[in-house]
Amino acid sequence: MTEKEVLQFRFILEQELAALDMRTRGRETLEISNEADPLDVTQSAAARDFEAGNISRIAAKVRLIREAIARIQDGTYGECERCEEPIPVKRMNAVPWALYCVRCQEAVDRDRHEHDGDLEPDRAAA
Numbered sequence: 563m564t565e566k567e568v569l570q571f572r573f574i575l576e577q578e579l580a581a582l583d584m585r586t587r588g589r590e591t592l593e594i595s596n597e598a599d600p601l602d603v604t605q606s607a608a609a610r611d612f613e614a615g616n617i618s619r620i621a622a623k624v625r626l627i628r629e630a631i632a633r634i635q636d637g638t639y640g641e642c643e644r645c646e647e648p649i650p651v652k653r654m655n656a657v658p659w660a661l662y663c664v665r666c667q668e669a670v671d672r673d674r675h676e677h678d679g680d681l682e683p684d685r686a687a688a
């Protein structure tokens with residue numbers, strides 16, 4: 563990966579991080595308005611559950627993006643964490659925070675599935 567490509571990815575990652583940050587802030591506002599409306603408790607609880615699922619997914623993605631930015635700083639960005647081969651730029655374009663090449667990602671997903679059941683917060687990264 564060229565230095566210019568790395569810079570572009572860094573820009574994309576930082577934009578994505580800022581967008582996610584804004585979404586988590588929007589949720590705090592929503593919770594305050596729920597409390598102000600006690601007539602709507604059941605619906606609020608369901609909405610909160612739904613939001614909670616989203617939030618943990620967002621938190622997992624924020625972590626992945628932060629790690630990707632740290633790898634850019636380390637100079638290891640774009641390298642597969644498992645086999646240490648360069649991840650194809652085409653894959654990095656699709657998933658700029660990818661930790662693994664496609665083959666390793668599949669192996670990792672399989673492992674995780676066997677060990678943790680349906681706990682797969684970064685499924686969207688596949």
Ligand SMILES: [Zn+2]
Nearest residue numbers: 642645663666
């Ligand atoms: Zn790999």
